[in-house]
Amino acid sequence: MPIDKTSEFIESVRQQIRWKKAQPVVIEEVENHIADQKNAFIQDGLNEDKALDKAIKEMGDPIVVGEQFNSIHKPKPDWAILLLISSLFILGILIQLYLFRNNDLSSNNIYGQLLGILIGIPIFFIAYLFDFTIIGKYPKIIFSFLFILNVYYIIEGNRVNGAITDTIYPLLLFPTVYAGLVYSMRNKGYIGIFICSVAFLIPASIAFVSPSMSTLLLLYISCLTILTAAVVKGWFKVKKLLGLLFIYLPTLFAFISLVYYFTIFSYRGERIKIFFLNDKSMGGVNWITTQIHTLLSNSKIIGTGSPIGQETIQIAESMPAIHTDFILTYSVYNFGWIVFAGILLLFAALIIRGFIITAKQKSVLGYLTSLSIITTMMVQCIIYIFANLGLMIFTPLSFPLLSYGGKYLVVNMFLLGLLLSVFRTGDYVRDKKGILVGIVPFIQYDNGTIHINLKSKTTK
Template sequence: MPQSNRFADYLEIIRQQIRWKRVQPYVLQEIENHLTDQKDAFERNGIDEETAIIKAKAEMGDPVVVGEQLDRTHRPKPDWPLLAMTAILIFLGLSIQFIIGTDIYNGMEMFYKQVIWAGLAAIVFLVAYFLDFTILGKYSLIIYLLLVAITLSDYWFSDVRTTGYNTAIYPLLLFPTIFAGLVYRMRNKEYGGLVLCGAAVIVPALLGLLIHNSTVLFLIGTSCLIILTVAIAKGWFNVRKLYALIILYLSSAVTFSIMLFMMNDYAWNRLHVVLNPSLDPTGAGYITTLIQRLLLHSRLFGEGLPVSDYGQYPISKILPEANTDFLLTYLTYKFGWILFIGIILIFLAFIVRSVIISKRQKSVLGQLVSLAIILTLVLQFLTFVTSNLGFMLFGPVSLPLISYGGRGLLINMCLIGFLLSIFRTGSLVSDDTEVAGIKSSRLIQYENGKIIIKLKATQ
């Protein structure tokens, strides 16, 4: 725009007053538009261009004062309660790891490892927190492909014999978030965009199947389904909402039925035992039966009553994975339901507050990505709690920030870093104006008393 040079010196002074760099282009664009409008108005009244520019600047006022006022309005807004809760959860997690560490075999060694991982996770958190989260929208395809590559190599090189599970489950936890970025990119792309989004779920879902982890599969499937439902319901795909929802749920139901159909005898057998652990109390139903017995003997405060069937051994000898998979069962039996309730309440507070702030986000990208992150955290939390209560349909993956395991901690801190970054800077993010672009490509337009008929379509 030729005008921009005329106002450049004035805009530069305003820019220098605004300390938050990322807000500058958004604000200056609006001010420049205003100056141009004002100048045009003066010119229409017969004033020459030079004078009009000077007068337009004078109308706006002293650029230093204007800049200072804008600076005061635009400060990043860290959400201190959520930051505090994240810190509390990390310290609570480490304290719990220390307490359990003194009780179980090799526990202290694992505790020290977890402290080191917590340090690394804090760095990852800060990077995600200060990174511009809009890259998740802009480069969603590249990030998606990168993540597929990382997960595949993790799957390939994972040493299942030493870890007991495939470590690819952790990068898989990032998929819903990247998926939200893809949905953002595909918005306004109608049915084609919707189909492409559906296709994007296939790769992580297949990986979830390959590593035999029903929890991860459930987490990815449910999150992506909810994200798409919200995107369709809010009209972001520009399609008939009802049709699109029918297509989405029909295809999900078909996929789900095919998966059930392909389940082998072993899986069916497991499912039966999950629903009724007493069918096989010493085999596949062993853990479930043990957990149910431990919880039945737990008290509100203090250590639970002795469980007779398992000899007189302490809980640390009979419950496996006390610091990871069954941490809540351990804590409940060892210290009482009060600790269980306390941990649940902190998580609930975190989740409820996140949902409230997420709903306030103005940009489509901010809403989608924060929804995806909240879902990833909530579903991990829910599957962990239910399995620790003895309902093992979906086994535990991790209790975010608390259960033992470096990769889980790293991934969850990265997700929370992005979430709080959205909440800190989301107010200034606006989506690209594609919808407006479509409007202006209409053949006949009415504007300022003029009817404009385009004889050639421009798009």
């Protein structure tokens, strides 16, 4: 006699489902059903053994059932997003090629980009096949690894005009790791939120000392979004409103002081003024903004813009690093606003579709991970678009897939591959279980004493 007829049946079903990731979810449901059916038969008066036999018989042929499950549960990519990514990727290559062909840039540069493409494509597919739940299992290890890498870059990395440039690439991965870290703080109460807030300060300070204020802004928005989403989802098991206040009061204070600092005491204030006043004075940092204004005001809706000035200079020479930082301005002038609108539309579609599928994620891990990737993409885009339209409060990082920069391309391809990985397997990912016992209030008044509960004990 087999000790467990259920497992025998389940095993036969399982063997038919080829995609391993789908097995646990399907199996759990079938197991539950057999148990329910068996209990019903016992209530009808059958003994345990007979009830089980009958319950299993009711299920039908395990091979046939398993085969049906197998044909339903197959890994499928999200074709719409894959198509949008490929379009942007190809468009990026075309624009870069055009730019290099028509402008006298150093020929070394194109090999850097080519290398980025050659590494980026396999990285994209590796990330796509990567089991993203590892982010939720080992966030601290990955976090530490990225931190050490950054410390190394700060000490040994390249410097351009005194700024450390290499830290940006690992920092772009931080929001995603941060999603894993927040995930690992389930039911940890205010202590959990506090740890996450402190953890945010680590990448933030790296961005600050690098210094890259654009990266700081990106980290700020992405991590805040993740933390907010987690609190709203009840992940920390704290009262939502209090939890949000706990996050937003300190961050708001920090944000206001930063904004104040930068608008009053630095060149950023100047840049905003230039944008709004349309001041044509050509000095210092204003020069780039003025150049952008000149290019854009001479652009057409379709086709190349009207010639600027008397001398026919190469457009790429009119501004430094146009292929890196101002590829959109360049495209507007060279191909017309219509191309700009097209690019924006593609990217907006990618982000909106991304948000829609993110909202449908069944696991909090999948939800937070894809949210982190989408915000990382979105903030890069927004900073870039603003800068390219002449409002350069923040220096552009990159326009994902489009602007020049091999390392940026590789990092963004990795993140987008990971996003597709979440969308491919997200339906089959379950969060680790934790059972709610009750919410402990943050502040309790009891017999003349005030208790502040930093940890709401809720799991068993």
